[in-house]
Amino acid sequence: MKNLFRPLIVIFVVLTAITGLAYPAVMTAFGQAVFHSQANGSLIEQDGKVVGSQLIGQQFDAPQYFWGRLSATSPMPYNPQGSSGSNLGPTNPALLDEVKGRLDALKAAGTDMSKPVPVDLVTSSGSGLDPEISPAAAAYQVERVAKARNVAANDVQALVDRYTTGRQFGLFGEPRVNVLKLNLALDQLKRG
Numbered sequence: 001m002k003n004l005f006r007p008l009i010v011i012f013v014v015l016t017a018i019t020g021l022a023y024p025a026v027m028t029a030f031g032q033a034v035f036h037s038q039a040n041g042s043l044i045e046q047d048g049k050v051v052g053s054q055l056i057g058q059q060f061d062a063p064q065y066f067w068g069r070l071s072a073t074s075p076m077p078y079n080p081q082g083s084s085g086s087n088l089g090p091t092n093p094a095l096l097d098e099v100k101g102r103l104d105a106l107k108a109a110g111t112d113m114s115k116p117v118p119v120d121l122v123t124s125s126g127s128g129l130d131p132e133i134s135p136a137a138a139a140y141q142v143e144r145v146a147k148a149r150n151v152a153a154n155d156v157q158a159l160v161d162r163y164t165t166g167r168q169f170g171l172f173g174e175p176r177v178n179v180l181k182l183n184l185a186l187d188q189l190k191r192g
Helices: 002-034 093-108 135-149 153-162 179-191
Strands: 043-046 049-053 176-178
Touching: 043 179, 049 179, 135 153, 135 176, 135 179, 153 179, 176 179
Parallel strands: none
Antiparallel strands: 043 049
């Protein structure tokens, strides 16, 4: 029986050292050396302070800011520890209430409601944390943001254009605008 336990213990110790210590250490060092920003959360800093992450949306509901997608996390919006979709189907009354609530909020903020509202402004994403909106959703908000900030709509649209990211490798995904980066640029526009 002793002869059986010794190889099992040796294998256990060796595999634990490889998969539990060596591999994680090598991958952590590789990530820090090659993908430093991504390995540390893709954090955005302004004036020496961390203001958010490129990967997680934030709550913006003031008229002078661009609004992102709704958050599906609860009880706190944009909580990465509670990431999940809402799982609300198109016939679910709760989804209709969510959409109506967002439409009312857009209207109350002074948004021109005569044009069709882009769907990503009134629904949450699959993760509930999406930090980006479509260029159409950003363009839809340009007039409201320009009016609230008392700046020319052309200047605000130029910022939207500058912060619009195209498809990855020119093939994958859709063009998108990071709401936090755009709003930080708006604050800089006001200062400048």
